Amino acid sequence: MAIILDGKKVAQKIKKELKKEVEEYIKKGLRNPTLAVVLVGNDPASQVYVRNKRKSCEEVGIKSMYIHLEEETPEEELLRIIDKLNKDEEVDGILVQLPLPRHINTSNIIMAINPEKDVDGFHPDNVGKLATGLKDAIIPCTPLGIWLLLKEYNIETYKKDVVIVGASNIVGKPMSLLFLKNEEATVTVCHRNTKNLEKHTKNAEILVVAVGKPNLITSDMVKENVVVVDVGINKLEDGRLVGDTDFENIKHKAFAITPVPGGVGPMTVASLLINTISVYRQKFGFSKHPLTDI
Incomplete structure (x- = not known):
């Protein structure tokens, strides 16, 4: 059974740390x-x-x-x-x-x-800084959240074969840049219309899926011991929320996997808080927040 990457639990841990941090700033006046x-x-x-x-x-x-x-x-x-x-x-x-x-x-x-107040990290100035590896880039919240979640569970990213399904400006593209930055990962970016998608996903040691299509990735499309990060959140006719991957079947094959809900979503919100405090810190002469120092 795969390790469940509990974003809700990790986000709560981060928020507790941020609360203490903010309290210290208030004590300083x-x-x-x-x-x-x-x-x-x-x-x-x-x-x-x-x-x-x-x-x-x-x-x-x-x-x-x-x-x-x-x-x-x-x-x-x-x-x-x-x-x-x-x-x-x-x-x-x-x-x-x-x-x-x-x-x-x-x-x-x-x-x-x-751009200095762009806590979403969507402004071209921040995108360009991320692409060129500059330290002062504001990293988009979902990719930052995914990164912090993987690090919390000690998921090794160095020199891994990474496949990202979904090439949006919000998740897929910046996520690929994070994996490339300092990690020497080999990154393949696909999308829902990629020919022979299975050929690419089967090679992934780390698979990130952000398309918005329920159960797009099935268990036969991944290798044993893959790490799966499911960014999708889709509401079915019966009211259930599911991701872009077949969680129930893939969890028996994967090394680790995020649940939906409770995986990436809470980490995205936690990263928004981190980015906001990071901007605040720099305004008052502190360095950027250490959790954004990637």
Whole structure:
């Protein structure tokens, strides 16, 4: 039976450490770290994500500034709000919840956020820094969370054959850069339309799947003792939440595997807190947060 990579447990451990850290800053007379969260519209999933992020902020002592805008809000209005947040010295991090309504150009919004406050790590400045190996890059939350989860369970990444299924800017691409950075891993990036996907996944010693298709990866598509990181979260007609892999069958074959839910999701939120505190630390003359020093 595979080791279950319990993201919920590890995230709670990280949050306890962050809470103590924030308490120390307050004792020194500093203000609380502050994260501005902007939600446009009433998408139910986005509302849940935002609620969880704000709750986690409260748990560790990060002040959450919540801005909820109507679905019809013009792009120009959102840009005006971002500009105001960029200039606000009391705001350390800015997060605009995605996806945005169709009439708003997501790229324009990402570009408008000050890269130094871009705690999602989506701005091209941060992406470029990550790609070129610069230490001051803000790492996207899901890849950072996956990395910290693997390290917590002492999963060796050095010189491993890594296959990533899903080439998004949010997970797949930055995840590939993290594995390449300092690790000398051999990384293959696939997607749901890759020909003979099984040929690639069977070679993986570490398999990361982030596509959004239930049970895309079955047990016959992986080798023995593979480490599987399932980023997908899909709701079935019967209400069950499942990932992109066949967890029940693969867990008997894998060395380690993340559950859905309770695997990558909590680590993503924990990484958002880490990034926010890291930005805050640097504003007050400290080094970036050690958990982001990859």
